[in-house]
Amino acid sequence: MSAATDAVPAAAPANPISQSVRDSLVVAKRNLIRMSRIPEMVIFGLIQPIMFVVLFSYVFGGSMNIGGSTDSSTYREFLMAGIFAQTVTFATAGAGAGIADDMHKGLIDRFRSLPMARGAVLTGRTLADLVQTALTLLVLAVVALLVGWRTHTNLGEVLAAFGLLLLVGYAFTWIGALIGLSVRTPEAATSGGLIWLFPVTFISNAFVDSSRMTPWLRHVADWNPFSATVQACRELFGNPGVSSSDAWPMQHPVWASLIYSVLIILIFRTLAVRKYRSATA
Template identity: 45%
Template sequence: MSAVAMALQDGWVVAKRNLTKIKRIPDLLIFSTIQPIMFVLLFAYVFGYAIPTQGVNYREYLMPGIFVQTVAFGAGITAIGLAEDLQKGMVDRFRSLPMSRAAVLIGRTTSDLLNNVFVVTVMSLTGLIVGWRIHTDIGRALLGYVLLLTFAYAMSWISAYIGLSVKSVEVAQSAGFIWMFPLTFLSNAFVPTGNMPTFLRTVAEWNPISSMVLSLRDLWGNAGQERGTGLPAEHPYLLACGWIALILVIFVPLAISRYREAASR
């Protein structure tokens, strides 16, 4: 069996172990779905009446942003899970088994991806209830979901690196989320970027969150007239795919290297 095939097979075993843990502690899944539902309801019914959007209902404008924010924040589970495994000595136990060194990271990111599939499904149903609709064909709709989950997988590798770089679960919980707040809110996820100061508007338009959100709005027919300017507005798919590739190219090797260092402590 090749090294890649062994890594994938062992990674699936670790992924099933992580999914079994969620089954035994359903609170993890419950709280990971309550937060996005709360965001949908708060922004749709509280802020929605105060934020004007041209050419589209705010609830439809909002939902792609909530989707991207949710999977980005959901990646923090990867950091917490790996930090917990390190703290409890599970990584040392994995090292003693005849398994691929990459299996722990592959299994962790895969299980969190499957968790995101469930969360995105729940969010889609919530969005339909508050008035969100997809106005394009089935192919573009599915492509939007594939792009969203690919982005979620890439973000999990950033969190994997963070989780392996800290010394406790508590620090992982803070470090895994705190950088997400400016990244998410300094974007087009909740408000159009047109009224932002010039510098902030430029940062927001080139933000990977903004590229993902605008791509989903285009794929699902929720874009409206306020798109931003320049390359980010004209080619959001290209930029979104570029960000995903860049994140994976940088953080997959970094996470694997950090795992080797953490496992040899």
């Protein structure tokens, strides 16, 4: 028998898509296990949004005019969509710090030495952050109900609103991933992940009615991707705060939120994966 007939056939190459999915889930599991062993990460992540709910609801609630009403309960329902959206976007800082920490410790280089999809390390990290964000939203929703927040639509619309929040939160974690790969320390990633989020979240319709802003600031707020998600959630929750703006994102906030989120994922995932490859080359 010839050597050719004795040779064992080579294994077929793995499907790149299935390998990427499998590797991403493995990395996500690793990060979730790590998070479960450091519960203070989750606890501290909950404290800030709960503080915002209590402070804005009870300190500023009676002085805010929403649709001609200064009733604090009206403002609480107006506020919660903004607090939910702020909470999921602030996860950006944690994502950036986590990736920067892995880079600083050399863990990314060890992942690179393994036969795994290049984008799986970042995708797995962002998926783990998405799970943590979902848990944070669940706890925050319970707190919101305790302080008087209510929805006035059906269950499907409420779940759709939370789905939009998770999508925009996932999109913003890719911005955090790019920041984490671009700095040298986790501390710098945390600062870099927060410094631009404050103007994004406060120059919006999250905490005040944008119609009361000066004209140029109102236009910025109305076209802010963050504002689109907040407005979409208010509509899906049936909460007060219907916008009188004729800007397209305010007239079609659900579609605007979806489009903004998908564009952010496509752009920043591409940039982050490219940065990952060059940073670990």
